Amino acid sequence: MASDRRRFPFFLTAALLPFLFLASAAATDVEYCRQGRDYPVKVSEVEIVPDPVVSGQPATFKISASTDKSITKGKLVIDVKYFFFHVHSESHDLCDETTCPVTGEFVLAHEQTLPSITPPGSYTLTMKLLDDRNKELTCISFGFSIGFISPLALI
Template identity: 80%
Template structure:
């Protein structure tokens, strides 16, 4: 475990120099993983607070969704990529992220505090909502950025 963390820190240090050369983009793009697929859960919007995300401070991802089903259990699977590199995965009980049963319109809210050493730049999150039999109910990708400077540091 410590070896993986050490490799990740070395990787982060190596790409920080590259990041300083790239422009910072704070646009949030949301797309379904498979554009032609008819997912049982429809996503109508995503709100990221703060935007851009600040390393070392909590960030909240709120996903507005709707379904014609009654979803009583399942899981939210999150995968994070930094540019094209996979950097993190986690899974959460659906009923910890929204109230169950999820029916009609509902909001999935996930809060995460990124380590203060997280480099600024462009990230992509893939979020899958899986039902109780691991059937994919929806899958979206969210583009977001981590800013170069904390907004509080400017004041």
């Protein structure tokens, strides 16, 4: 009987463990590439879902921003580093990631599925938003993590 009581917390913990590791969303700390620069596009928040990102599963990066300009064309240039090693670059048309023309508050949302062989750990993403003349409208950097195991594997 006493051993059954000692096992109950273990079984309860084991039953709840998958729910503790379920993917969540959290706001991510963002830094501008050049501190003190007055970028025409101001970024207020970056949200990553799931957080941490899971290799082989889709992840959504949402960037909330605002501008006083009317932006009709542009591109996003994304660079990713794993520790200090550059591992990935890509470029996207701004109007594919949000509705153009861009004015006031807007959200850039991009979904990406990382290859299942992507190593777990800490990554840094740098995103530049350039206008149609390649003028830098904003440049931000933020960290994200790729988890060691898929939360779905625990269920």
